Amino acid sequence: MSESIPGKVYLVGAGPGDPELLTLKAHRLLCACDALVYDSLVPQTLLELTPEHCERHFVGKRRGHHSVPQPSTNAVLVELAQRHRSVVRLKGGDPFLFGRGGEEAAHLVRHGVPVEVVPGVTAGIAAPAYVGIPITHRRAGSSVTFVTGHEEIDKGRPGVDWRGLARSSDGLVIYMGLHNLRRICEELMAGGLGAATPAAVVQQGTVLGQRQLVTVLGELADRVEAEDFGSPSVVVIGQVVEQRVPECAPPPADAEMPIPF
Structure with a gap:
């Protein structure tokens, strides 16, 4: 994809863990995305919904262990949007409730990347x-x-x-x-x-x-x-x-x- 025409990043809530609590919109986006950026508290079942060609990037944070810094995650999202049409940023629960979704959305907008929030069921x-x-x-x-x-x-x-x-x-x-x-x-x-x-x-x-x-x-x-x-x-x-x-x-x-x- 041309660097001048970025793809879209979807900040998607994965829900609390039960795969059946995933929203229909989130399911549709996961089944069609070109790249996936996901956290620790995302069940394997949901990762398996993505297409074979989908790039997967783990950016989970775990207490007391090496974690991906938030600025690095922000940069990954912008970079992926330059190469892919549809990027799903999958977060446990709801992306705007203790999920740093607001920070990521603001960063993407500042860099000219279209972004859409897909709420999820919070734990x-x-x-x-x-x-x-x-x-x-x-x-x-x-x-x-x-x-x-x-x-x-x-x-x-x-x-x-x-x-x-x-x-x-x-x-x-x-x-x-x-x-x-x-x-x-x-x-x-x-x-x-x-x-x-x-x-x-x-x-x-x-x-x-x-x-x-x-x-x-x-x-x-x-x-x-x-x-x-x-x-x-x-x-x-x-x-x-x-x-x-x-x-x-x-x-x-x-x-x-x-x-x-």
Whole structure:
């Protein structure tokens, strides 16, 4: 393809892991793309949808291990768009929810590359649903906050005000929070959230290996450590956990999702 006429990059949400939660639009784009750029939390089943001629580029980030820096991923997307008509940037969940999709979209636009966002089902909604937890409920919570627990709480100026969240939201859905979970729980309780507040963790939500823990905030960190929960996991804190209806939960898909280190 001529360098003066770039192809189009699609920022596509892969969903939480169950291949059947992929949107029809995402499926169509994967089946026809010329190049694929994908993350760690993308099941092999979805990679196999791409055509034989498709170039595949892994740019996943894994805690404690060598990761592809974000500027390198941005550069790869621009370079591929100069050579291919259709480039799919496949991200676990939704590309604009803790997926750096906004950064990539802005970079592509600055370099004159057409870009389109294809939303996906986020794990923060799907994983609790797959164990029967509604993240909002008329009797238990009219507000919910999606928050990342990945950043270092001990840094000079934390970006997440956990004590403030304890007072301002009926429910919390925490992504990437296990590494800092004990400090998160301490901060939430210091902010006024009671130790008896219902809490849950869902690991490997929607796919093979799914497991869940239902407990209370004051015991959450100890239980997670004792029962050896790991990533990827979603944490839900709030009265909505008490509204869990396990009988309505769909069975996890018989599909494997790579587990980040």
